[in-house]
Amino acid sequence: MRRVISILLENEAGALSRVAGLFSARGYNIESLTVAPTDDPTLSRMTLVTSGSDAILEQITKQLNKLVDVVKLMDLTDGGHIQRELMLVKVQAVGASREEVKRLVDIFRGHIIDVTESVYTIEMTGDSEKLDAFLEALQVTEIIEVVRSGISGIGRGERALHV
């Protein structure tokens, strides 16, 4: 099963490597991992996407909780939540496809943030499925480069993770 886990951890040197090291040492999957400081500069917030059997997922949360730098964590997939990912895409934009790409960007509510005679650079946010769908649609032209941030997640409504 695929799980999105949100983690608050001490903003200490090495905290990220403890999480990454845990996953490699125990052979757990990491699909994506994002991390940045929060409004409280002593805390970092991490969103980690992983998958495994129920037993493995239980171990993953327990092992993460066991890390001394981890303050709190929440499995977002346990309840209502929102996932967003940022993607930057550079594509060929010449001839007929130039118009076509622009239309697609509008339909998917992205932005063209850099333009040359032959290239568009596009910014798009959304959940991962939307970004996948957009890439699929972009087959009308040649994709030069794709940069995806990995998921950031947050609980819906009152559901919050804070100290």
Added chain:
Amino acid sequence: MELTGADIIVRCLRDEGIEYIFGYPGGAALHIYDALYKQEDVKHVLVRHEQGATHAADGYARATGKPGVVLVTSGPGVTNTITGIATAYMDSIPMVVISAQVPTHLIGDDAFQEVDAVGITRPCVKHNFLVKDVRDLASTIKKAFYIAASGRPGPVVVDVPKDVTANKTEYIYPQNLVMRSYSPVTKGHPKQIRRAVGLLCEAKRPMIYSGGGIVLSESSDKLTEFVRLMGFPCTNTLMGLGAFPASDPLFVGMLGMHGTYEANMAMHECDVLLALGARFDDRITGELKKFCPHATIIHVDIDPSSIGKNVPVEIPIVGDAGVVLQDMIRTVKNGGPQPNPDNIADWWKQIEVWRSVDSLSFDRDSDLIKPQLVIEKLCELTGGDAFVTSDVGQHQMWAAQHYKFDVPRRWINSGGLGTMGFGLPAAMGVQLAHPDSTVACVTGEASIIMCIQELSTCKQYDLPIKVINLNNRYMGMVRQWQEFFYDRRYSHSYMDALPDFVALAESFGHLGVRVEKPGDVDGALRDALKSDRLVFMDFITDQTENVYPMIAAGKGHHEMHLNPGTGEKAQERELA
């Protein structure tokens, strides 16, 4: 008054109540060594290899319950500690390792004797720190001791760059510590505890399986009280020996790969299993698919990640084993569910039949020294009350099987990592902690060589350790596996050029004795135990002896390999 970082480290150790530290100097650590020189509160023990320092600190910790402390220099000083840190980590031993680091402005430059200590130790520590500012030094050391000794204990590394040890700041050692990211739970859930006691009282074939967690949580008295209150059979893991008295009739011996017939059979047949401070290690469970097929399992552990990791558990209880046991005792005593001896009378009858197989028996009429005999004699002559450290191999298993430990912290061995070389340096830490007690190091001729240099430390500090070298001229445990599973192809399990151990011990300034006949075992041990010096006893033992019972890979607890004599007996008894 402002102190240098080096002085602060030493003051912290003093204020933490540290009596001994084990270490080895070098460039980056010189300020700290200078600070040590100027005081007498904290005694430094100079080892001969940094691995020895970690094992000695570890032995000290296991024998006392207090954290062991290590001080090493940067680079090779740190890399030499890795085996010892990993050993402590696997057995949850509280330890603080202070490693010196190159000055902060050189970090990352591949400076002389630079190694990324935090990175290289990360997978085998409970936590680690790099202190970049002298103002954080005291509070970091406080945290290190707190983390090392609380919850599920473990080693913590504090890496301190040389310039930080020279910089000055006001010294304040924090009294209390609250960490928002770390606060281990000690009290178990009351409802779960009641459920567990209820289940145990209804069991027809209950079993108590207790591990190193009982020793670590100082709850051996409570375990003993609870087991006696319930009248249940109790087994200890290799790490838990002594936590329940071996001489108590409720004790069925050690379980697992080399456990007794009765302990393993009882595991296989039990209907309710109470696991206390034990972690279902693969050397305990054997093949998981065949593990305790009839049992409902209750698991008490301070580490939530230990629960349900290898084996599904019906009643998980997160908490300190001692606190939970106290609550269980109270539940029974205050009118909760009551144990009923009639419920388990048949179970005990069955266990006594298994016990009568006498699975640890060995040939007492041999012309060769049987290693089991040496351990049995040692136990007899020390009244079962010596501190016994061991290395890893057959001798370790024989010591665990034949020395009857009645109290905790007497049996000191590397169970989790299985580190050859552990025994002698660990014995140094134990002997320093208990200068007037008998400390024996049971070892093999291959293991002892791995940290033999520490004989020199023993000389410097007059440590009268009794080294019991069960010399079978083989890496016996390796040879045993090769005999059983590789058609006797003894690939590299034999050493052709062993030293003369008597001469070797003497060259280090100790007494050496060679013992070649069974009749001389008693006398040699008696003489050694009377001596106030380190005595290295080289027992020339039967090369062909194997450790029984044994559970081979892929087998369950009921599929033990017994020694030929007891195997027949077991069959007869089962049929009867």
